[in-house]
Amino acid sequence: MGYLPQHSLDNLKKYAYKGVDKSLFSRYVLNPFWTWFVTLWPLSVAPNTTLDAIDGKQARRTGMAGPLGEMFDHGCDALNTTLEVILASRALGLGRSWWTVSSQIATLANFYLTTWEEYHTGQLFLGYFSGPVEGIIMIVTIYMISGYYGPQFWEQGIWSFTHLKHLPLMSKLPDLPLNESFMVFGAFGLGFNILHSYLNVYAAQRKGSGGHQPASRTPPLLLLLPFVASALIQIAWLSHPRYNDxxxxxxxxxxxxxxxxxxxxxxxxxxxxxxxxxKDKFPIFDWVWAWSALGAIDANLPRVFGISPLIQTTPRRTTLFVWLTLVVSAVVYARFVVLVIRDITNFLGIACFTVRKKDGKGQWHDARPDKVH
Structure with missing residues (x-):
């Protein structure tokens, strides 16, 4: 028995990627470049080892487009999201603060929202302003500014920096630092994305398209709660009362x-x-949350029950427990990746990191560059 049941594997053959990108920057600047750039790569290069923006194009060039590509692509994006938060927060001078935590929550929420929307509509939708396009360009701009001026650049007040402080209306508003203003802007962006994604899902549900997923009595909005629950666990752990420093x-x-x-x-x-x-049921509970919930409960024992933590009694033990959580989380995710790749490649007869083709007998072999079409 593999990780995936047989009916799930059978549904892989029905998979077809659908995506919409309304970004004007993508249409007129980035996509023409990507379309040219992918032609520089040999056909013997597997799509999953190429750059993020051209992996899909390379997959179509080599005839390897399929569900595994989407799994691998979005899986890497999910990992990169947190790394970008850490780097961008450092570049903005936010440091180890609740602003960085807020950035993590907002960024992960946007990714979760997009995935939730794709599940219910059957297509990946990127609007006129999206994280994978304009968001990345904006972050790159932040890196360039911080690299030239230093992170202290973002400590300037927004009205002072824009020379609008002297205006009567602006004098009544708080002169927030640029980095905090950026966080406020991100909050409004998140709110807009939530509304837009909901409207797309609502329209798909009314039309009956709904991504052709299994019928469920659970309203789509309730399937946003798993993310809320997982985020609350992390916040509870972070907001525990300080015990013995x-x-x-x-x-x-x-x-x-x-x-x-x-x-x-x-x-x-x-x-x-x-x-x-x-085309399987939407996953609601993830048992790996139990590990972080243990950390949150243990850290909050002084607040809830008036007793000292059982595990996180000193700064060193707290740090060790956090690192252990990181190891457990990495092992759980690595196991998921290995099992899913194994099941999909075995079932579809494809490879993940090499280009392969069928011979006249239907057997798969590594393809030579001059034989790939």
Whole structure:
């Protein structure tokens, strides 16, 4: 018995990628470049070893487009999301703070939202302003500014920087630092994306298209709650009362904590993407949350029951437990990736990192560059 049941594997043959990208920047700038750039790559190069923006184009050139490609592509994106949060927060000078936590929540929420929308509509929708396009360009711009001026650039007040402080209306508004203003802008963007994704799902449900997923009595909006629950667990752990100077926020344990959170999130959305390509039921509970819930409960024992933590009694033990959480999260995610890749490649008779083709007898072999069509 493999990781995937037979009916899920059978549904892989019905999979067809559908995507919509309304970004003007993609249409007139990036896509023409990608279309040219992919032609520079030999046909013997597997799509999954190429750059993120051209892997799909390379897959179509080599005849390897399929569900595994989407799983691999979005799985890498899910991991990159947390890494981008860490790097961008450092570039903005946010440091180990609740602003960085807020950035993590907002960024992961956007990714979860897009995956939730794709599951229910059957297509990946990128609007006129999306994270994978304009969001990345904006982050690159932040890196360039911070690289030239230093992170202290973002500590300037927004009205002072824009020279609007002297205006009567602006004088009544708080002169937030640029980095905090960026976070506020991101919150409005998240709100807009939630509304837009909901409208797309609602329209798909009314038309009966709904991504052709299994019939479910659970309203789509309720399937946003798994992300809320997982985020609340992490917040509860971070917001625990300080005991014997044991603390995560503001300590060396903060970055591994975010990485563990990111791996758990990647596992969560990875199962959602798998459910989409196999037309299976939407995954609601992820048992790996239990590990973080243990950390949150243990850290909050002084607040809830008035007793000292059983595990996180010192800063060193807290740090070790966070690192152990990171290891557990990495092992769980790695196991998921290996089992899913094994089952899909065995069933479809394809490879993940090499280009293969069928011979006259229907057997798969590594393809020579001059034989790939």
């Amino acid at each position: 044991s603390w995560i926020l503001g300590s060396a344990a903060f970055v591994p904590f975010l990485c563990a959170w990111g791996l758990q999130f990647a596992h969560q959305v990875g199962r959602m993407i798998l459910a989409h390509v196999t």
